[in-house]
Amino acid sequence: MLDNDLKGQLKAYLERLQRPVAIVASVDDGDSSKEMLELLEDIRAQSSLISVEVRRDDAERKPSFALTSPGQDIQLRFAGLPMGHEFTSLVLALLQVGGHPSKAAPELLEQVRGLDGEFRFETYYSLSCQNCPDVVQALNLAAVLNPNISHVAIDGALFQDEVEARQVMSVPSIFLNGELFDQGRMSLEQIVAKLDTGAAQREAAKIATKDAFDVLVVGGGPAGAAAAVYAARKGIRTGVAAERFGGQVLDTMAIENFISVPHTEGPKLAAQLEQHVREYDVDVMNLQKATALVPAGADGLVEVKLESGASLKSKTVVLSTGARWRQMGVPGEDQYRNKGVAYCPHCDGPLFKGKRVAVIGGGNSGVEAAIDLAGIVSHVTLFEFDSKLRADEVLQRKLRSLANVRIITSAQTTEVLGDGQKVTGLVYRDRVGGDSHRVELEGIFVQIGLLPNTEWLKGTVELSPRGEIVVDDRGQTSVPGVFAAGDCTTVPYKQIVIAMGEGSKAALAAFDHLIRTSAPAPTPVEAHAA
Structure with a gap:
C-alpha cells in the first residue's frame, strides 16, 4: 500500500509517539477492507507502540478503523481509506492519539476541553477535496481533547448509500448528533465558535479594549499576509482582522505558477502564510468580518467596524478583502446550493x-x-x-x-x-x-469568475463599476490613510504572486504615510530657511 519512501517518512513521524496507539479495524470480505488492512499493517510495522486488532462481527461501518490509546477516552474513527489529501489527517490523528501535542493556540485547546455536552460528529469527505482535511483534522483533535466529542470521518465515495440517504451533495458535510451542522471548510476555531455561543461576545469585548494600530490590515489572504509582514518588519504596531486567514487560496487546488515553488496546494500555502505572519509581532484577529469603514476624524484614526459589534482604530488601514466565486444570480441557485x-x-x-x-x-x-x-x-x-x-x-x-x-x-x-x-x-x-x-x-x-468583497465599502471608498477598490500606483485609495491590495482592487491580473507584491507595496506606502503625517511641523527658523 505505502511505498518505501512514504514508509520511511511515516516511521520518522511516529517516533514522536509518547504512548501506545491501538487501531481497531472493522472489516468484511470486500476489496476495500483488504486494502485498508494492508494500509494498517504498513502503519503498524513503523512503530512498536502501534497495535492492530481486527473485528468482523461488530456493528461499525465496514471498512473503518478506530484510533484510541489504553486508558484514554478517545472516540475517533476513519470510515474508508484516508489516502490522498486525507493521509495527512491520518498521520496527525496517530500522533495526537499517541500523545504528541497540537500546535494550536493553548487558549483554543482549553476552550475545546471545556465544551460541555454530547457532540457526535460525522464528516463526509472526498479524497480529492482540498477543503476537507481542515475539518477532519479539527474534529479529530477535538475528539482527542474532549471525551464528550466523537468523530467519524467518512469517505463519501465509498459509502454512497449514506451519501444518497443523507442527500450529501457537497463536501465536507458535517453532521452533529445526526443533524446537518455545516458544510464547507471550517477551522477548529470556527467550529468551537459555533458550539460555544458566548465566544463571539467575549472576543468582541476583548477587541473593544485594544489600542489603536499603526497599520491595520483587513483580510488575511496573500495580499493581507504580505502587508502584515512588511508592516511588522518596520517595528510598528500591526494588526490583521480576517474573516478567514488564507482567503480564497484555501479553495485553490494546485498552484504551479508561484515563482520558485514548482508546485504547492492552496491550504498548505495558506498555513505557511499565517505561520510567517505569526512569527512577527502581529495581532491576528481571526473570524472577524468588517462591515463599515469610517475615515479618520479629529483624532486622526480610521475606524473599522466589525460584524461582532466591536470596532478597531488605526492610523492607517490596508484593505485586502479579496474576492469570492461569482454566482449566476438565477432562481433556484440559492435554494439548491450544496444540493447539486x-x-x-x-x-x-x-x-x-x-x-x-x-x-x-x-x-x-x-x-x-x-x-x-x-x-x-x-x-x-x-x-x-x-x-x-x-x-x-x-x-x-x-x-x-x-x-x-x-x-x-x-x-x-x-x-x-x-x-x-x-x-x-x-x-x-x-x-x-x-x-x-x-x-x-x-x-x-x-x-x-470572481466578485470583489467590497460591498461594505460602498459610499466610503471609490469603487470601479465592477466593485473593485480604485487604487493608484502606491495602493492609495480615495480615502487618506487607507490603502488597498490584491483581488479586491483595480490592479489587473488576479494572481497570488501579484497580490503579494501589491500587499507589500501597500504596507510600504502606509509606512511612508505614517512618517510624513507624524513629522513635526517646521520651526519658524526652519520655515524661514526653506
Missing part, C-alpha cells in the same frame, strides 16, 4: 460519479472543471454565455476530444430546477434564437 449547485469540482466531483452534470463558464476554470469531471461523471454539458469559449486553445482541444462532453455556446442560464431536495436540471435561453431549453441533470458547477 457547487463551486468546487475538485471537492464535490466524486459525489456525482456516474451522474449528469453541467459546468457554467467557458474560461480556463470552466473548461478545466469540465475536463476533470468528464473522468468521473457520465456526461458533462458546458454552457458558455459568449459565442465561443474563452479558455486557452490547448484546454479547448482536450475538452473537444472527450466523448462524454457537450459544449453549448451563446447560452444564458435562467433557472436552476429541483424537486425540493436536490437539483434535477436547468433552463437556458439560446441568445441567438431566443428559445428556452430544459436540460435534465443532477449537478451544476459554477465557474464564472
Whole structure:
C-alpha cells in the first residue's frame, strides 16, 4: 500500500509517539477492507507502540478503523481509506492519539476541553477535496481533547448509500448528533465558535479594549499576509482582522505558477502564510468580518467596524478583502446550493460519479472543471454565455476530444430546477434564437469568475463599476490613510504572486504615510530657511 519512501517518512513521524496507539479495524470480505488492512499493517510495522486488532462481527461501518490509546477516552474513527489529501489527517490523528501535542493556540485547546455536552460528529469527505482535511483534522483533535466529542470521518465515495440517504451533495458535510451542522471548510476555531455561543461576545469585548494600530490590515489572504509582514518588519504596531486567514487560496487546488515553488496546494500555502505572519509581532484577529469603514476624524484614526459589534482604530488601514466565486444570480441557485449547485469540482466531483452534470463558464476554470469531471461523471454539458469559449486553445482541444462532453455556446442560464431536495436540471435561453431549453441533470458547477468583497465599502471608498477598490500606483485609495491590495482592487491580473507584491507595496506606502503625517511641523527658523 505505502511505498518505501512514504514508509520511511511515516516511521520518522511516529517516533514522536509518547504512548501506545491501538487501531481497531472493522472489516468484511470486500476489496476495500483488504486494502485498508494492508494500509494498517504498513502503519503498524513503523512503530512498536502501534497495535492492530481486527473485528468482523461488530456493528461499525465496514471498512473503518478506530484510533484510541489504553486508558484514554478517545472516540475517533476513519470510515474508508484516508489516502490522498486525507493521509495527512491520518498521520496527525496517530500522533495526537499517541500523545504528541497540537500546535494550536493553548487558549483554543482549553476552550475545546471545556465544551460541555454530547457532540457526535460525522464528516463526509472526498479524497480529492482540498477543503476537507481542515475539518477532519479539527474534529479529530477535538475528539482527542474532549471525551464528550466523537468523530467519524467518512469517505463519501465509498459509502454512497449514506451519501444518497443523507442527500450529501457537497463536501465536507458535517453532521452533529445526526443533524446537518455545516458544510464547507471550517477551522477548529470556527467550529468551537459555533458550539460555544458566548465566544463571539467575549472576543468582541476583548477587541473593544485594544489600542489603536499603526497599520491595520483587513483580510488575511496573500495580499493581507504580505502587508502584515512588511508592516511588522518596520517595528510598528500591526494588526490583521480576517474573516478567514488564507482567503480564497484555501479553495485553490494546485498552484504551479508561484515563482520558485514548482508546485504547492492552496491550504498548505495558506498555513505557511499565517505561520510567517505569526512569527512577527502581529495581532491576528481571526473570524472577524468588517462591515463599515469610517475615515479618520479629529483624532486622526480610521475606524473599522466589525460584524461582532466591536470596532478597531488605526492610523492607517490596508484593505485586502479579496474576492469570492461569482454566482449566476438565477432562481433556484440559492435554494439548491450544496444540493447539486457547487463551486468546487475538485471537492464535490466524486459525489456525482456516474451522474449528469453541467459546468457554467467557458474560461480556463470552466473548461478545466469540465475536463476533470468528464473522468468521473457520465456526461458533462458546458454552457458558455459568449459565442465561443474563452479558455486557452490547448484546454479547448482536450475538452473537444472527450466523448462524454457537450459544449453549448451563446447560452444564458435562467433557472436552476429541483424537486425540493436536490437539483434535477436547468433552463437556458439560446441568445441567438431566443428559445428556452430544459436540460435534465443532477449537478451544476459554477465557474464564472470572481466578485470583489467590497460591498461594505460602498459610499466610503471609490469603487470601479465592477466593485473593485480604485487604487493608484502606491495602493492609495480615495480615502487618506487607507490603502488597498490584491483581488479586491483595480490592479489587473488576479494572481497570488501579484497580490503579494501589491500587499507589500501597500504596507510600504502606509509606512511612508505614517512618517510624513507624524513629522513635526517646521520651526519658524526652519520655515524661514526653506
